[in-house]
Amino acid sequence: MSLVREPGAAAAGGSQARNEVLRDGLLAGLAPEDLAERFGTPAYVYDLDVVTRQVEALRVRLPARFDLAYAVKANPNLAVLRHLAGMGLGADVASGGELRHVVRAGFDPAHVVMTGPGKRADELAAAVEAGVRVVTVESVGELRRLALLAGGLGRVQPVLLRANATSAGAMERVRIIGDDGAGKFGMGPGDMRVAAAEAVESPWLEPIGVHAFGASNVTDAEALAAHAEATVATAANLAVESGFELRLVDVGGGLGIPYATGEAELDLSAFGVRLAELDARMATEPRTHATRLLVEPGRFLVGASGAYLTRVVERKQLGHQHVVIVDGGIHHVLRPTLVGQAHRVRALTGLASGPDAAPDRLPVTIAGPLCTGLDVFVQSAVMALPEPGDLLAVLDVGAYGATESMPLFLSHPMPPEVAVRAGVAWAARPRIDPDTWLGWQSGEPGTEPAGA
Numbered sequence: 001m002s003l004v005r006e007p008g009a010a011a012a013g014g015s016q017a018r019n020e021v022l023r024d025g026l027l028a029g030l031a032p033e034d035l036a037e038r039f040g041t042p043a044y045v046y047d048l049d050v051v052t053r054q055v056e057a058l059r060v061r062l063p064a065r066f067d068l069a070y071a072v073k074a075n076p077n078l079a080v081l082r083h084l085a086g087m088g089l090g091a092d093v094a095s096g097g098e099l100r101h102v103v104r105a106g107f108d109p110a111h112v113v114m115t116g117p118g119k120r121a122d123e124l125a126a127a128v129e130a131g132v133r134v135v136t137v138e139s140v141g142e143l144r145r146l147a148l149l150a151g152g153l154g155r156v157q158p159v160l161l162r163a164n165a166t167s168a169g170a171m172e173r174v175r176i177i178g179d180d181g182a183g184k185f186g187m188g189p190g191d192m193r194v195a196a197a198e199a200v201e202s203p204w205l206e207p208i209g210v211h212a213f214g215a216s217n218v219t220d221a222e223a224l225a226a227h228a229e230a231t232v233a234t235a236a237n238l239a240v241e242s243g244f245e246l247r248l249v250d251v252g253g254g255l256g257i258p259y260a261t262g263e264a265e266l267d268l269s270a271f272g273v274r275l276a277e278l279d280a281r282m283a284t285e286p287r288t289h290a291t292r293l294l295v296e297p298g299r300f301l302v303g304a305s306g307a308y309l310t311r312v313v314e315r316k317q318l319g320h321q322h323v324v325i326v327d328g329g330i331h332h333v334l335r336p337t338l339v340g341q342a343h344r345v346r347a348l349t350g351l352a353s354g355p356d357a358a359p360d361r362l363p364v365t366i367a368g369p370l371c372t373g374l375d376v377f378v379q380s381a382v383m384a385l386p387e388p389g390d391l392l393a394v395l396d397v398g399a400y401g402a403t404e405s406m407p408l409f410l411s412h413p414m415p416p417e418v419a420v421r422a423g424v425a426w427a428a429r430p431r432i433d434p435d436t437w438l439g440w441q442s443g444e445p446g447t448e449p450a451g452a
């Protein structure tokens with residue numbers, strides 16, 4: 001993890017050019033100490049104004065044939081969802097729970113797509129009943145189950161056929177950047193053909209296109225555009241070969257954000273230029289001139305909007321090493337451990353004195369309260385030594401932060417999720433006491449909690 005009060009860094013860490021939650025020493029435009037006092041620590045803080053700017057920055061580069069569906073898995077907090085629904089985005093859901101939640105948040109099901117491997121019958125049926133825009137099928141078996149369910153409900157369901165990224169040769173370039181276990185997703189070319197043929201034949205399915213997800217956290221505009229082009233080409237060929245009209249191509253998400261200090265951002269301008277070229281080619285092709293394109297980003301829209309606010313509890317020295325224990329840890333921000341991605345950690349206390357105060361810089365480890373050596377945010381970094389009571393922020397936790405962690409480990413309270421919009425902060429989800437889930441258990445037969 002990179003550190004706080006870097007040489008030459010401005011009060012908030014010298015990252016003013018980035019659109020992120022920490023600016024001018026303020027967290028989402030508010031004093032960190034005020035937020036900590038009002039909501040307690042640890043807490044996730046989401047700046048919805050950052051989300052707005054990310055959506056607008058992307059939208060302005062997308063040709064008119066593109067639709068945006070927010071990948072809910074990145075952050076399913078209701079405040080985030082309502083904000084994005086209010087901005088007119090669609091949603092990409094990957095479970096029945098996410099589907100119910102986006103409907104609750106105000107998304108029109110006609111703008112909702114359902115993706116993901118291993119969708120159960122109840123989830124597929126819920127999608128059909130809700131009238132979602134399209135269901136992405138990941139296997140021939142799933143296609144058959146969906147056809148039966150749709151038939152049982154007397155509804156015709158539009159479907160996309162998901163191509164396995166590792167089997168699509170043209171996606172090679174994306175694959176070398178990062179492969180998220182793409183081996184389990186979608187179908188190979190043979191199954192794609194079988195699925196397309198069966199969907200064309202089915203009275204209950206309407207094949208409208210192809211879906212392919214390249215890779216996650218890609219900041220290479222060229223690679224992302226190449227993936228979109230390759231997916232359109234695959235889809236156009238399949239549509240002609242199988243005899244369906246190509247109405248939609250879903251090129252997935254994967255638009256990346258910088259995590260480390262100095263890491264390059266995705267060049268949206270270059271991305272936009274390449275997509276405009278693709279758009280122009282599609283317009284001249286009879287097979288694709290009316291085809292719509294869908295992008296389903298998660299991380300790009302919400303990642304930088306989130307910070308994890310934590311307070312120093314204890315400090316000690318082990319040999320030459322100073323160890324600072326904070327009240328939060330990897331049970332709430334698992335990504336660094338899970339995917340080996342360092343997140344920046346910033347000191348929020350003492351910023352008023354500024355870098356000129358030049359405090360002594362010492363080797364410091366910042367760790368959480370869990371009984372595992374993995375629970376470390378900063379290892380032996382040379383920095384100004386935080387004191388008990390100081391506030392720190394782990395940045396870029398707006399995507400895959402709360403939702404990709406393990407809050408039950410060691411039975412600490414689940415941190416609140418605080419949303420901030422235009423300077424107004426509210427508890428979008430309150431702190432959850434461990435007794436909520438520990439108390440809802442049964443140690444003996446016949447004493448099962450209600451609803452078990």
Ligand SMILES: Cc1ncc(COP(=O)(O)O)c(C=O)c1O
Binds near residue numbers: 115213253255299300
């Ligand atoms: C099908 C699908 N769409 C969209 C996303 C969102 O990806 P990202 O947050 O990298 O944009 C994912 C992430 O796993 C995904 O599996």
